[in-house]
Amino acid sequence: MTLDLGPLDASDAALDPVSARRQRVLGIVIQEYTKNAQPVGSHTIANSYELGVSAATIRNDLAALERDGLLTHPHTSAGRIPTDAGYRFFVHRLLTDQELSTTERTQIRGEFNQVQRELGQLLRTSTAVLARTSQNAALAIPPRAVESRFKHLELVEIHDTKVLLVLVLQEGAVKQQIFDLDAAMGQDELSRLSNELNAKLHDATADQVDARLDGLPPDGSDALLMQQVALLVRDVMQRHDHQAGGEIYRDGLTQVLEAPEFVESASMRKIVRVFEHRSLLDQIIGDYLVDGDVHVVIAGDGRYDDLADISLVIGSYGVSERAVGVVGVMGPLRMAYGRNISVVRFVAGLMSDMVQDIYGYLPHDAASKERN
Structure with a gap:
C-alpha cells in the first residue's frame, strides 16, 4: 500500500532522505491510527507500505519521531500513536487537499437546493450534512451582523x-x-x-x-x-x-460519543460540555476566524484546557464585514483532517452563496460562482 501525502513542499525538498522518510512514517502512523484506533508498529508499516527499508529501520524512525515529540507509545504496546504536536505537524506540513468527489458534491448541493430558503432550515441541513459526511459532531451558528442593517x-x-x-x-x-x-x-x-x-x-x-x-x-x-x-x-x-449571537445548531454528538476516546465518563462529559458551551465556542471562533479561511484547532492548541482531547475544524460563511456565521465539525484528535477540511470548506461556500441570495447582501448575479 502507498500513502499519498502529496509532494514535499519547498522546505521539505532540502530534507535528507532519512528525514523525508520519517515524515512519511509519521503520516502513515496517523493514517493507520485514524482508521483503527490502535497503536501502530514497525511490522505493520513494513508489511503494508512500500518504503524500501526494513522493519528495523522503520523501528528506528519511530523511535526518532518519539524523541522529537511527534509520537508516543502506550506502556502496554510496542506500537506508537501520534501526540498533539504530531497531529499539528501532519496537518500544517504534510496534509494535502482531499477534495470531495463529484458525486458527493452533487449530492450535498442537491440537499441544500431541496431545502426551503429559510435560514433555520439551511443551518439544520448544514449540520446534518457535516455530521454524516465527517462522522463527527457538527455545529452551525447563524450569521451575525458586524453592524446590523x-x-x-x-x-x-x-x-x-x-x-x-x-x-x-x-x-x-x-x-x-x-x-x-x-x-x-x-x-x-x-x-x-x-x-x-x-x-x-x-x-x-x-x-x-x-x-x-x-x-x-x-x-x-x-x-x-x-x-x-x-x-x-x-x-x-x-x-x-x-446582544450575543443566535442559537447554535448541532448534530452528530451521539456518533462521536461512541469513539473509543470518549468511552470514559470524564472524557464524555468534556466533549459534551464543549459542544454545549456557547461562551467557549464564541471565544474560539473569535480567536481563529479572523481571515475567513477554514481553521483546525488541535487539542486547544495549548490555549484551551477543555479541548485537550478534542479537535475542531471550523469555517466561516456569509459576507465579510457584513454578516458572518460559522460551520464546523468536532471530534477526537484521531479524525480524518483532510476530508473534514474539505467538507467544511464546501458547506461554508454553499452557505455563503445562499445567505447572499436570501438576504440580498449582493445582487444575485454578483454572488460567488456556483461551487463545482
Whole structure:
C-alpha cells in the first residue's frame, strides 16, 4: 500500500532522505491510527507500505519521531500513536487537499437546493450534512451582523393607541416591540407610514437612522411620528448589535460519543460540555476566524484546557464585514483532517452563496460562482 501525502513542499525538498522518510512514517502512523484506533508498529508499516527499508529501520524512525515529540507509545504496546504536536505537524506540513468527489458534491448541493430558503432550515441541513459526511459532531451558528442593517418594517394596529413594530434586519433577524402613539391611527395610515419609512431607512445602520430623516418638515405630524418610530428602530437595532449571537445548531454528538476516546465518563462529559458551551465556542471562533479561511484547532492548541482531547475544524460563511456565521465539525484528535477540511470548506461556500441570495447582501448575479 502507498500513502499519498502529496509532494514535499519547498522546505521539505532540502530534507535528507532519512528525514523525508520519517515524515512519511509519521503520516502513515496517523493514517493507520485514524482508521483503527490502535497503536501502530514497525511490522505493520513494513508489511503494508512500500518504503524500501526494513522493519528495523522503520523501528528506528519511530523511535526518532518519539524523541522529537511527534509520537508516543502506550506502556502496554510496542506500537506508537501520534501526540498533539504530531497531529499539528501532519496537518500544517504534510496534509494535502482531499477534495470531495463529484458525486458527493452533487449530492450535498442537491440537499441544500431541496431545502426551503429559510435560514433555520439551511443551518439544520448544514449540520446534518457535516455530521454524516465527517462522522463527527457538527455545529452551525447563524450569521451575525458586524453592524446590523435595516431591511424592512411593518407597523401593525393592535388596539386604540397601541401599535406593534415588526422590524426585519438584513441578516434575517426579526424584532418585535409594542409602543404607544399619541393618538389612535388606522391600519391604512400605519401602512402608508411604514412604506415611507422603508424607503428612507433602506440598508441603514443604527447610527445612520437619524440622518436618513433629515429634511422632513420639523413640525409636521407625519414627521414627528416618523421620528418617534425611527428612534425606536434605532434603539432596537443598537440593542441587537450588543446582544450575543443566535442559537447554535448541532448534530452528530451521539456518533462521536461512541469513539473509543470518549468511552470514559470524564472524557464524555468534556466533549459534551464543549459542544454545549456557547461562551467557549464564541471565544474560539473569535480567536481563529479572523481571515475567513477554514481553521483546525488541535487539542486547544495549548490555549484551551477543555479541548485537550478534542479537535475542531471550523469555517466561516456569509459576507465579510457584513454578516458572518460559522460551520464546523468536532471530534477526537484521531479524525480524518483532510476530508473534514474539505467538507467544511464546501458547506461554508454553499452557505455563503445562499445567505447572499436570501438576504440580498449582493445582487444575485454578483454572488460567488456556483461551487463545482
